[in-house]
Amino acid sequence: MSMRNIGAVSRKVTGVLALALVATLSAACASSTASTGDQTTAPTATTIKTGLLVYFIPKDTQNPYEVIAVQGGKKAVQEAGGKAVVSSGTQDTAAAQIPSIQAAIQAHANAIVIAGNDPSALCPALNQASNAGIKIVSFDSDISCGTSPNHLFINQANTENIGTSEVDLLAKEIGSKGQIAILSAEASATNQNAWIGYMKQELRKYPNMQLVSTVYGNDDPATSLTVLQGLLSAYPNLAGIISPTTVGISTAAQYLDTHKSLLAHLTLTGLGLPSQMKSYVHDGTVKEFELWDPSKLGYLAGYAALGLASGSASLLAGSTFKAGSLGSYKVLAASGTTGPSVVLGPPTVFNSANVDQYNF
Amino acid sequence: MTSEPTVAAQPAEQAPPRPDAPEGDGKRSVLRGLVRWESALVVVLIATLVFGSSASPNFLQSTNFFYIGLNMGEIAIMALPLLLIIVTAEIDLSVASMLGLSGTVMGALFSSGWSVWAAMAAALVVGALGGALNGFLVARLGLPSIAVTIGTLTLFRGLAEIVLAPRTVTGFPLSLTTIGVAPIPGTEIAYSTVIFLVLAVVCGVVLHATPLGRAIVATGLQPEAAQFSGIRVHRIKFWLFVTSGVLCAFAGILFTLKNASVSYDAGTGLELNVVAIVLFGGVSIFGGRGTVLGVVLSVAIVGCMQQVLTQLNVAPEIQNIVVGVLLLISVVIPNGREALRRIRARTRRR
Missing domain, CATH: 3.40.50.2300 (Response regulator)
Incomplete structure (x- = not known):
C-alpha cells in the first residue's frame, strides 16, 4: 500500500513539474515583428551588400545533383562576403523542408533559396518568411504559390x-x-x-x-x-x-x-x-x-538571392542583375503558372566526345 | 460505449504476474519502473530545453513553440490511439497512410465541387472504414496486427495514389488554412496543440480512470485471463482500430489545411515517428504498460529536440541517428531488467 502511494505521489509530482515547465516556457516568449517588402519595383541599389545570410533548402541533402547546385550557391554567397547555410531533410517531402524554413525565419535570414518538394505545401511557410522580410528564390523545382509569396524562379533551362x-x-x-x-x-x-x-x-x-x-x-x-x-x-x-x-x-x-x-x-x-x-x-x-550545369544553376540562384536582398535585383520584368562570373541576366515576365523567372541557358548534350570534360 | 462487467473492474490489480517475472514484486516493480521512466522524461525535457536555449538564441523566441506545436501536431494526435492499441499488445503501422488517404479523399472531393465541410466529413468516414478494416482483420479474424497494418499501410497509400496522383489540390478556404501559419489569436499556441492536449486528457481519463481503460491494460497483460474474466477483448481491439482510423483521418484534415494543399504522398513515412514517440513515452511494445503523460512528454521532447537540431543546422542524417538512438534506449532500458532476469533464470536452470 505505501509503495503505491509513493508511486501515485511521484506521478503527480511529475505531472505538476511538466505543467510548470510548459507555463514557464510560454511566459518566456517575447513577441516578434514582421515587415513586408515590395519586390516588384525597379532595383534600388547597384551593389550587393556584404554580410547577408542566405539559407539554401535543397530537396534533400543526399541527391548528388542538389549537392552540386548548393555548392555553386555557397560559392556565390561567399564571393559576395555573405554567409550560406544549407538545411533540409533526408527525405523529399515538404514536411522535411518546413522546419528549415522556420529556422531561416528565426535566424533572420536575408534570403531563402529553395528547391520545392511540393508545389503548394510549402507556400504557407514561405509566405510567412516573406512577411518577415526574407526574399524567396526557387530553383530546380518551382513552387506555385501565386503572389503569396512573390518569388523569383531560377529556371535551369527553358x-x-x-x-x-x-x-x-x-x-x-x-x-x-x-x-x-x-x-x-x-x-x-x-x-x-x-x-x-x-x-x-x-x-x-x-x-x-x-x-x-x-x-x-x-x-x-x-x-x-x-x-x-x-x-x-x-x-x-x-x-x-x-x-x-x-x-x-x-x-x-x-x-x-x-x-x-x-x-x-x-x-x-x-x-x-x-x-x-x-x-x-x-x-x-x-x-x-x-x-545543364547544376553548379552554375546554384551559383545563379545564389546571386539572385543576394541581389534581391540588397535591392540590386528585382522581380520587375526586363530588369537585369549581375551574377558574378556568369555575367548579366534578365528577369522574364510571369507567364501561365510561372511567376517572374530567369533562365540559365539551353541544356548541354553529352556523348562520348565531350562527357569527360565535365566533373559534376 | 462498452459497459464492462464488475469483475473486469480491477484486472490490472489482479492479473497474475508474468511467468517470467519473479513472484510477488511483479506489479510493484512495473509501477516503480513506470514512475522512474516519466521522471526521466521530465529530466530529459528540461535538459533539451536548457541545451536548446543555451545553444541557439532563437530557441526561446515567441514563434518557436508555435512551430514545434505545428510540426508535431498531427504526429502527436496519431500517437494517442496508437498508445491505446500498443497497450493492448497490438500495433497500427498504417497511421500515416490513413492520414494520406483521408487527406487525399478530402482534396479530391473538394476539388470536384463539394463544400470543404462535407469533404472533411467524408474524410472522417474513410478513416472509420479504414480503421474498421484493420479492426476486422485483427480482432475478428485474429490475424497479427503487424502484418495486417503493413498491408493496409501499402493499400491505403495505393488507393490515395489512384484517387489523386499526380494532382495536387489547393484552394482551400483561407479561414481554415490559417491554422498552418497563425497561432490561436492572442496566444503563441498552434490550434493542433490545443486539439492534441484536449484529446490527451480524454485519452488519459479513459485509460487511467475508467473500467474500459483497465480492460485495455488487462487485454495487453493477459489476453486469455482478460477474456475469461468477461472482458470483450475482440470488441475493444476492433473499436480501438476504428478510433485510430478516425483520429488519423482527423490528423489528415489538419495536415491538409496546415499545408493549404494535399497530394497523394502526404505524410509518407510519418508512421515511424509516431511509433518512436509512443515507445519513447515508456509504452511497452509487449502491451499492458503505458501512460498518456509519458506520451505527452515524449512528444514535447522529440519536438524540441528536432527544432534545436534544425536551428543548430545539424545534418538531417545525424538527426535521424538521434531519433534512432532514442528509440533503442526506450526499448532497451525498460526491458533490460526483465531480459537480465530471464537470462539469469535460464542459466540457473542449466
Whole structure:
C-alpha cells in the first residue's frame, strides 16, 4: 500500500513539474515583428551588400545533383562576403523542408533559396518568411504559390526546351518509331510534370512513336529499379525510355549495363550527371543524354538571392542583375503558372566526345 | 460505449504476474519502473530545453513553440490511439497512410465541387472504414496486427495514389488554412496543440480512470485471463482500430489545411515517428504498460529536440541517428531488467 502511494505521489509530482515547465516556457516568449517588402519595383541599389545570410533548402541533402547546385550557391554567397547555410531533410517531402524554413525565419535570414518538394505545401511557410522580410528564390523545382509569396524562379533551362529536346534526342536514336516510356521521379514533382507535358506535345510530331506508360521511381534507386522492371515485363518490345531525372537514368543505365541483350532494341536517354553516366556512355549502354550545369544553376540562384536582398535585383520584368562570373541576366515576365523567372541557358548534350570534360 | 462487467473492474490489480517475472514484486516493480521512466522524461525535457536555449538564441523566441506545436501536431494526435492499441499488445503501422488517404479523399472531393465541410466529413468516414478494416482483420479474424497494418499501410497509400496522383489540390478556404501559419489569436499556441492536449486528457481519463481503460491494460497483460474474466477483448481491439482510423483521418484534415494543399504522398513515412514517440513515452511494445503523460512528454521532447537540431543546422542524417538512438534506449532500458532476469533464470536452470 505505501509503495503505491509513493508511486501515485511521484506521478503527480511529475505531472505538476511538466505543467510548470510548459507555463514557464510560454511566459518566456517575447513577441516578434514582421515587415513586408515590395519586390516588384525597379532595383534600388547597384551593389550587393556584404554580410547577408542566405539559407539554401535543397530537396534533400543526399541527391548528388542538389549537392552540386548548393555548392555553386555557397560559392556565390561567399564571393559576395555573405554567409550560406544549407538545411533540409533526408527525405523529399515538404514536411522535411518546413522546419528549415522556420529556422531561416528565426535566424533572420536575408534570403531563402529553395528547391520545392511540393508545389503548394510549402507556400504557407514561405509566405510567412516573406512577411518577415526574407526574399524567396526557387530553383530546380518551382513552387506555385501565386503572389503569396512573390518569388523569383531560377529556371535551369527553358521548360519547353527540356521536354522537346529529350524527345528529339530519343527520336533521332530510334529512327522515330516504336513504343516508348517515361521513368520519372515523384508523381507530384512540378518540374517533371511540366517536362512530361511538353514531351507529349512534341510526340505529336512523331506519329510512329507511342508513349505507352509513365512510371514514377520517386528519385529512389530501389523504387526506380522496381518500376523499371515492371515496365520492361509489361512492354517487352519497348524501343525507348526517357528518364528526366538523374536518379532514374543512372538506375536504368546500371540495369541495362547488366542486361545488355535489351540494348538490341531499347535506347535510354534523359537527364543525367556526366560523372554518374560517364562509364555507361563509354561502354555504349547510353549514347547521348543531356543536362545543364547544376553548379552554375546554384551559383545563379545564389546571386539572385543576394541581389534581391540588397535591392540590386528585382522581380520587375526586363530588369537585369549581375551574377558574378556568369555575367548579366534578365528577369522574364510571369507567364501561365510561372511567376517572374530567369533562365540559365539551353541544356548541354553529352556523348562520348565531350562527357569527360565535365566533373559534376 | 462498452459497459464492462464488475469483475473486469480491477484486472490490472489482479492479473497474475508474468511467468517470467519473479513472484510477488511483479506489479510493484512495473509501477516503480513506470514512475522512474516519466521522471526521466521530465529530466530529459528540461535538459533539451536548457541545451536548446543555451545553444541557439532563437530557441526561446515567441514563434518557436508555435512551430514545434505545428510540426508535431498531427504526429502527436496519431500517437494517442496508437498508445491505446500498443497497450493492448497490438500495433497500427498504417497511421500515416490513413492520414494520406483521408487527406487525399478530402482534396479530391473538394476539388470536384463539394463544400470543404462535407469533404472533411467524408474524410472522417474513410478513416472509420479504414480503421474498421484493420479492426476486422485483427480482432475478428485474429490475424497479427503487424502484418495486417503493413498491408493496409501499402493499400491505403495505393488507393490515395489512384484517387489523386499526380494532382495536387489547393484552394482551400483561407479561414481554415490559417491554422498552418497563425497561432490561436492572442496566444503563441498552434490550434493542433490545443486539439492534441484536449484529446490527451480524454485519452488519459479513459485509460487511467475508467473500467474500459483497465480492460485495455488487462487485454495487453493477459489476453486469455482478460477474456475469461468477461472482458470483450475482440470488441475493444476492433473499436480501438476504428478510433485510430478516425483520429488519423482527423490528423489528415489538419495536415491538409496546415499545408493549404494535399497530394497523394502526404505524410509518407510519418508512421515511424509516431511509433518512436509512443515507445519513447515508456509504452511497452509487449502491451499492458503505458501512460498518456509519458506520451505527452515524449512528444514535447522529440519536438524540441528536432527544432534545436534544425536551428543548430545539424545534418538531417545525424538527426535521424538521434531519433534512432532514442528509440533503442526506450526499448532497451525498460526491458533490460526483465531480459537480465530471464537470462539469469535460464542459466540457473542449466
